[in-house]
Amino acid sequence: MSKKEKVIEQNKLIAMNELLLNIGHQYRQPLSSISITASSMIMQTEYDILNKKEIISSCERIVKSTQYLSHVLDSFDNFINNKDVDHKNNTKFLSEIIFELIKKKDIQIKIKIDKEIKIKKYSSQITQVLGNIFQNSIDAFEDMKIIDKYIFVNVNKKKRFYIIKIKDNAQGVDKKSLSRIFEPYYTTKHREKGKGLGMDTVYRYIKYMGGTINIKNHIYTYNENEYKGLKITIKVPLK
Numbered sequence: 001m002s003k004k005e006k007v008i009e010q011n012k013l014i015a016m017n018e019l020l021l022n023i024g025h026q027y028r029q030p031l032s033s034i035s036i037t038a039s040s041m042i043m044q045t046e047y048d049i050l051n052k053k054e055i056i057s058s059c060e061r062i063v064k065s066t067q068y069l070s071h072v073l074d075s076f077d078n079f080i081n082n083k084d085v086d087h088k089n090n091t092k093f094l095s096e097i098i099f100e101l102i103k104k105k106d107i108q109i110k111i112k113i114d115k116e117i118k119i120k121k122y123s124s125q126i127t128q129v130l131g132n133i134f135q136n137s138i139d140a141f142e143d144m145k146i147i148d149k150y151i152f153v154n155v156n157k158k159k160r161f162y163i164i165k166i167k168d169n170a171q172g173v174d175k176k177s178l179s180r181i182f183e184p185y186y187t188t189k190h191r192e193k194g195k196g197l198g199m200d201t202v203y204r205y206i207k208y209m210g211g212t213i214n215i216k217n218h219i220y221t222y223n224e225n226e227y228k229g230l231k232i233t234i235k236v237p238l239k
Helices: 003-046 052-080 088-104 123-144 175-179 198-208
Strands: 107-113 149-158 161-168 212-222 225-237
Touching: 003 052, 107 123, 123 149, 123 161, 123 198, 123 225, 175 212, 198 212
Parallel strands: 107 149
Antiparallel strands: 149 161, 161 225, 212 225
């Protein structure tokens, strides 16, 4: 094998390793949900308190989580093979998963979307991006022990771009972390919460779509109260 061929093979291995780590990052939350649901069913069975209604509800949660895992694989496949597919149904499903996650964490989400906007191209990728960003906010809320938790989402169209603005009140991050936020494997979270691939994945998706992302600390007022958190601005081309 020539030196050039060795370099190509090494790059393939590096790319494959990054892909597997990213898939692992996306799988962690739903796998945890499946494990908790199944463990709860076992415990309730042992104490003979598992009823038909709870069995159906638990099985539905497991099915939804496994379907989500399948959608994640489809999304990575489309991303890698540069497929331009209408993900209308997939996006609706992924959105439901995201909002279910937020609801369980007692987060108030405020959304403003221009009525004219109908995102079809890259819709699945955008949903994955939002999922990763929201998960970061959820982790930050828990770490900072925030009681009143807010996520604001504003989507509009400007010239040739969709503009997606997201902000939370999770206190933001320090300057060092902000400057390194898109670096793979860099994380301020506890080891069990992540490997530092969430925002790296976000950056890769947005770059793939030909868009840009900007993140900064932000202080704002809502209902006469002052809050501090991250403000994220994403620009994605209409075509």
